[in-house]
Amino acid sequence: MARPTTLIALGLVSALAVVAAAQAAEGRFVHPADTNKDDRISRQEWTAYKLPAAEFDKADTDADGLINGPEFVAWRQTQD
Numbered sequence: 506m507a508r509p510t511t512l513i514a515l516g517l518v519s520a521l522a523v524v525a526a527a528q529a530a531e532g533r534f535v536h537p538a539d540t541n542k543d544d545r546i547s548r549q550e551w552t553a554y555k556l557p558a559a560e561f562d563k564a565d566t567d568a569d570g571l572i573n574g575p576e577f578v579a580w581r582q583t584q585d
């Protein structure tokens with residue numbers, strides 16, 4: 506017999522999945538290197554994800570110290 510707490514937990518997981526889908530639909534930047542989920546990759550996150558440290562400054566075209574979605578996509582296109 507399912508306990509009420511189990512049902513609440515399942516409901517929460519479903520709600521989170523809906524939120525994630527909505528964020529993707531809005532074109533939010535989602536990358537596994539973005540460990541603090543602020544939609545930007547910091548230098549620490551970049552190197553922690555084993556991305557080449559020398560590439561960070563190339564990718565950060567506006568030099569604000571963070572890689573946003575468009576910057577990351579543009580950088581990726583230079584890597585192929």
Ligand SMILES: [Ca+2]
Nearest residue numbers: 539541543545
């Ligand atoms: Ca981040």
Ligand SMILES: [Ca+2]
Nearest residue numbers: 565567569571
């Ligand atoms: Ca930047």
